[in-house]
Amino acid sequence: MGVGSKERADYGRLYSDSPLSKSSESLPNDEPDKSLLHGFLKSPTRSKSWAKLGFIALTVINTTLLVATLVMLNYSRRGECRAYTEQECAAKTSLYSPLLEPDSGAIEYEHVMFQGALEHKSIYKGTPNKDLDEAWAYITHMNNSVVTGDVLDRIGKSRIAVKYTEEQEPGGKYFVGIEVFHHLHCLNLLRMYTYRDYYDRPENRPAEFTDSEVILRKHVDHCIDMLRQALICHGDAGIVTYYWVKEYGLYPDFSTQHKCRRLDNIIDWADRHHSTAGDPAEGPDTVWLSQPPE
Known part of the structure; x- marks a missing residue:
């Protein structure tokens, strides 16, 4: 056997023993393409998980903003009476009277x-x-x-x-x-x-x-x-x-x-607001009740 044939034989054995060769031979005909794209394809399960996490995060953010808004509104309302004068606060806690008017000077x-x-x-x-x-x-x-x-x-x-x-x-x-x-x-x-x-x-x-x-x-x-x-x-x-x-x-x-x-x-x-006219006199539009008001 010549030198050229020996080198070819050795080269052939090296090729046949290669792990790459073995793994390639064990795959079906269409598997090599999928294995190359495996790192670039998104998993359906992973995609759904991310969508679920995004929905939860959005819900948490919206809820936090709503609670913060309600808290700020509550504190704002608490501060309203402090911004009023004592006369204005008295008017808000009483039924109407002309003495509670802002310019009455009565309170x-x-x-x-x-x-x-x-x-x-x-x-x-x-x-x-x-x-x-x-x-x-x-x-x-x-x-x-x-x-x-x-x-x-x-x-x-x-x-x-x-x-x-x-x-x-x-x-x-x-x-x-x-x-x-x-x-x-x-x-x-x-x-x-x-x-x-x-x-x-x-x-x-x-x-x-x-x-x-x-x-x-x-x-x-x-x-x-x-x-x-x-x-x-x-x-x-x-x-x-x-x-x-x-x-x-x-x-x-x-x-x-x-x-x-x-x-x-x-x-x-x-x-x-005192009348100097004394007691009221009966007038043309006076109405007499049959009994005192209850």
């Missing part, structure tokens, strides 16, 4: 320490006398205030209510009172009722005590219930603490801090 708040001690001396309590009666007369302030018909519309009252004649008050002005003064009037009536021996004397007798005993008793009961409703309505949420006091044991401390509307401002509003 101003102040910090007040209630004086709750039994022995505390006050011009408003104790044995009746002239100075005490004058002090109560000032804060009850039962003067004749006037408003327009628009106010009656806004508070849900009929325009058949008592109105001044055009000669008395031009412009169709209605005769009204202010709730706080009625509440103080009622409290004063109860105070006087507890001192009947003093206020039954002719020189001290108030107009309410000139009524019959039946009417006076109804008046007193009316005032008790009006004050009950007012106190429940306003629902003071202040806290009363207690102390151990010798000879008493547990003892409440009713001297507490409060934030109150200044009564002087309300009195000033009533004076500025």
Whole structure:
């Protein structure tokens, strides 16, 4: 055998023993093409997984944005009242009254320490006398205030209510009172009722005590219930603490801090809207009711 044939034989054996040759021979006819493209083809399973992850991520992002928006909106709304004046906040927490109008000047708040001690001396309590009666007369302030018909519309009252004649008050002005003064009037009536021996004397007798005993008793009961409703309505949420006091044991401390509307401002509003015409007179459009309103 020549040299050329030996080299060819050796070359042939090397080719036949090559792993590449063996792997190629073991594949079907169309497999080599697929094996070359294997790294470039996307797996259907992997594609679905990515789509699912993308959907989840988008949902999480949208939910986060929604929650963030709601939180910001909530904080924004919480801050609204802080941006208002005290008068505007009072108007938002009360039914309409002309005293709550921004330019009325009737609403101003102040910090007040209630004086709750039994022995505390006050011009408003104790044995009746002239100075005490004058002090109560000032804060009850039962003067004749006037408003327009628009106010009656806004508070849900009929325009058949008592109105001044055009000669008395031009412009169709209605005769009204202010709730706080009625509440103080009622409290004063109860105070006087507890001192009947003093206020039954002719020189001290108030107009309410000139009524019959039946009417006076109804008046007193009316005032008790009006004050009950007012106190429940306003629902003071202040806290009363207690102390151990010798000879008493547990003892409440009713001297507490409060934030109150200044009564002087309300009195000033009533004076500025006071009619100098006296009591209203019957006019051509006066309506008489068959019984008191309920």
